[in-house]
Amino acid sequence: MVVASAPGKCILFGEHAVVYGEPAVAVAIDQRVTISIKTHQKPGATWKLEGVPFIAEKHPHLEGLRKRLWHLSEQTPSLDIAINSKLPSAAGLGSSAALSVAFSAALRAARGRRVDEKGWCEGFSSELKTDPYNEPRRGHEAGFIRNGGRRLLGKDAIDEDECAILAHAIEAEVQKGRASPIDSSTVSHGGCTLLSDDFEKGLDWRYSRQLSTPEGKRNWEVHDVPVPQDDVWLVIGNTGKYSPTGKMVERVASMLAAEPERMNEIITIGSIARRGADALKKGNMEAVGICMTENHLLLRGLGVSSPELENLVKAAANYSLGVKLTGSGGGGCMIALTREPKQTAEAIELAGGRSIVTSLGTSGVRIDDDENVPFWTPGVADS
Ligand code: MEV
Secondary structure (H helix, E strand, O other): OEEEEEEEEEEEEOOOHHHHOOOEEEEEEEEEEEEEEEEEOOOOOOOEEOOEEOOHHHOHHHHHHHHHHOOHHHOOOEEEEEEEEOOOOOOOOOHHHHHHHHHHHHHHHHHOEEEEOOEEOEOOOOOOOOOOOOOOOOOOOOOEOOOOOEEEOHHHHOOHHHHHHHHHHHHHHHOOOOOOOHHHHHHHHEOEEEEEOOOOOOOEEEEEEEEEEOOEEEEEEEEEEOOOOOOOEEEEEEOOOOOOHHHHHHHHHHHHHHOHHHHHHHHHHHHHHHHHHHHHHHOOHHHHHHHHHHHHHHHHHHOOOOHHHHHHHHHHHOOOOEEEEEOOOOOOEEEEEEOOHHHHHHHHHHOOOEEEEEOOOOEOOEEEEEOOOOOOOOOOOOO
């Protein structure tokens, strides 16, 4: 049995605009997705998810990772999968990214990773020439680089960059080529992540990510932002209205295709995100809150808010430093940055929303159990 978990995330600034290369900031939240895998029956038997046969089309995130890390051509054993999620799905809290990151960690822990004195012999990362973004070639499914070496197993085989890049590749596949790495990087590394179109002074740079989207090539520089040590909380208000990210991202893309001058609004969101990130670096939470509220007004103008979100935003505003929708909008969740979490949560509940209180910037992907690994011994690729 291998058990892995990853947190959800809240975007403080820059959703939607980040898909077009503008900056964005997100924090990992306390609520997590936990996934357990164990082997079942013989190789080639149907996988089970929550005790029933796994249907690939219904679970594109799991299927995308299976193709990359657990391909049938490697004589992989069949799996029994169980998911325990404290995150509502399609609600803007990064449940798909958390599921993908946790599942990629579980599969990697269960299969292990070959390394030699030069480093990795297998795997995906921003530095390696292996490509997670396209359907893997036969024999290269797990990112084989060269032969030889010894095998790291369980926790020791996990790499946050690999979990993040795989989750980004899968999100891009599911969102028809339009996905930024803000969700995948935040939930994999935990803490607070800033994506920018440039290198940011005074911050730890992690890596670059590139993606060809239908609107052109994008490049994001991914940074780690120290989480401010302040007695401040995020209260999440869930409208309960299901809103898949892909649909909202596509809606914004169609709007921009029809009215290209509205790219100015995207650029303005980018400058608010830049100011918000500066305020966060300085630990000025009052200024962070003001930028969040300004960002919300721009998102509302883009048409990604909803009456249900506006209702919760209005209810929480009295008790907060800043309020905004979070994630792709259209439904899903809003967030309030506050020093009065109890009153804010009560105001959200009274207005008909469901509230969740979280600290800012919890830990990222984690292996909670790694008994009896590896699940099988992979052959060596003839690369
Ligand atoms: C979704 O959490 C954030 C969006 O900006 C989409 C993305 O960045 O891929 C709406």
